[in-house]
Amino acid sequence: MSILILHRNPFEPFPYERWLRDYDGEVVVLAARDKLELFGEQVPAAHGFAHLEVLDDFDDEELIRARALKLVAEYGTRHIVALHEADLILAARLREQLGLDGPRLADVEPFRDKALMKERLGRAGVEVARHTLPRTAQDAHAFAEQHGFPVVFKDRTGFNSIGLRILRDREELESHTARVLAGGDARDDLLMEAYVPGRMCHVDGLVVDGRTVLAWPSQYQYDLASYGTDAGARVDLTLDPDDPLTGRLLDVTERALAALRRPDGRMREHAFHAEIFHTPDDRLVLCEIACRSGGAKTREVLQAVFGLNIGEYATRAELGLPLPLLEEARRGGSRPQPRAMAGQVLMMKRPGHVRALAAVPDDPWVERFWLYGRVGQVISPAAGSADFLTCAVASAPTRTECERRLRALGARFEAQTEIVPAGSTGADASGDGSTGADAAGERTETA
Template sequence: MPSSDGPPYLLLNTKSILHRLPEWFPDAGQDLVVVSTPGALAGADAADRARDFRHLHLLDSFDGPSVEDELAALAERFGVRRVLSTGERDVLRAARLRERLGLPGQDVPAATAYRDKYVMKSLLAAAGVPVAPMRRLRSVRDLTGFAEEFGFPVVVKRLDAGGSNGTRVLWDRAGLDGFAAGWDPGRPGAPQLAEAWVEGDFYQVNGLMDDGRIVLGQPSCHPYSDWFSVAFDAPGMSGMMSDAHPLSARLGRTAADVVAALPPTPGLTAFQVEVFHTPDDRLVVCEAACRAGGSRMVDTHEATLGVNLHGASLLGQAGLGDRVVVAPTGERQGYARFPPARGVLRRLPRHCPLPATLSYSAPGEEGRAYDGSTALGPYVAEVVFSLSGPDTAAEMREVEQWWDDNVVWEDRRNAVPDRWKATARTPRAMPAAMSRATGSTAPSGN
């Protein structure tokens, strides 16, 4: 491949992918000005890693008040031609930089549509895509009026939150009154949106879109939404579905409708669409994102689809989407991440004997008292497994059942009640009495 002779790209990155960048950008030594965090080095020496790029600039955090000015100065110093990003929190930041510097790529309105949940779902509803009833919140009156119109439960969240951070579920009037008593709508990070609870099983479609249309989409089944993972330390599980699954084609069409309804992102870009399948057989869109999924999503999809969604998205943002090669293997995968529970971990399986196991790791510590997980991410064990049959959920239930039979927690608090475990049935809405026992503060899958 010929060497690049143009200005470099500015990459905003928080993912542990720096070692892969020279693979995707063979001229990374000339082409990439990388801004990243120390955590993304994944233990590598910063000086050694910096040799791979035109310049490596490390920030403790992208959230400082002067970060965008610092990024703009860096871009002007190197005369960058495009701004690339990998994480959800950087989507708007990258768009603002492009606007400020007059560079091509996703603009602020398009980025806002994928980050502001009210804008996003307003556009979807206008296009006839089913979403939950919602309302912008500027006062307690807005919240109480919404609950009176649509009933309980009510989900309250930030407009730009990711991973259910800052989201709360209000199951009844007492929960609403308690929330309202301590809620300051003007405080930064305060919930700004109310939504009706959607009862249903949780699915995703992950893949690549190009100028407002899906060019690669893979549906997956998720026995637990994020709400269950934080409220009851339920495993974060995902399994890629076969074409023969009765919902696969419908999920793909719904994802295509979502991408078509939102402002098109120029060039090849990763996307994720979350969907609920309701008991009355409707597909209701939860949210959408113009970035690759988290956890093990990118790794398992690369093994099956033959393309790394981070790499493809970066090449697309760089205007090099024609370099992306997709080489599906047809060998579907799934994963389960088991978060720390509230209790003492007395026995931790050190290997997984299930025949479908592809890899297993157990970084948890036996004898340690854990306080549970307040956010998605931390885990005491993780298993990646192959999937071969049409019933993805059944294969994942086998994995969870093995875990339940072999892990031992002492004095565990707030475990998923048996009637709601995926090993018994896929969870839907949580009864109000059960939720009140947890303080009604857990994130929701909505």
């Protein structure tokens, strides 16, 4: 008996050998080489796995399917686990084909197809942005004429803000549609939305046996789509229990989960990450919701708040393993309550020679710190909203104090980081003009 893990992530945030220490079967892993290199990780030894295979092209679905089917047959796989957004559909199809437990395609699609998601949410009375599927440039211009600017373009099944574009006037729309909607063939893979003003919040949590057992809201203090141009510190932090938004955000998330989940479906255990606009006129507009844990350092933030990692608990729940830190609350019919407030401060990669980087902080309230670079490198721009240079998680008794600490830490990181245009003098031998994964750097972490 074994489990097969489709792993399109670095390994550091997903220590399966520790998460699954009491699993009595074999663990088999198919991993993406580019994700390891992007975060400066070397291809690991077996990590205690029965089999670890690192593939060069994790976007070749037929290759992944063929390797997965071979490994399933060889190791007697009973469960397929996928924790990255891009692998949820393939994992569901494999389960369906093989008759394995876990979510099927019909369970996962409403969380992956943004158009289907918005249709179901709207029918359930959950407010979403006005939207369309622009099959042609004429469709896009007609939508903008009706709803005005700005408008938002995104991939219908996208993630990490990759490909997301906010177009602020007719000229930008014409330029964009000339690229993505040129030619005579109509498309159905793009989503176009009316722009929703306001601050983006997110709710992260865990579902076990079809019931939400943990959930908590946070609020981004930055725009997700600005990852490619934002050179400063980006702060994201949890909301206090008595914040007026806390209960409302939890309620709209629960309604969204109910609208997307099939009553007779097979998706009974999963993490979730919902993104919700809080508009200037005090409305909550659901942007989208995913059936996996949040990105960046969201898992580590919630670990500081609740003492458990929702990525670990989602994986264990899917396999029917004990969830010790949830058992007492579940027996009492309640959910765990936060023991502190926490948040993260992030700096994105930006192009140029790295001359100086942030020092490891020694503040007692810094829970974790990561550095994905080294002095002397030449690095490329951020490729997505998860392409970081520096990250830290901090905690405090209240949101106000947590924000003060995170902003002070971010200001320190900004002052300590120096990246100059490529071609400037002062780079060491490692700054040889390489870019992308080759220059992703090394990871430094404090616990």
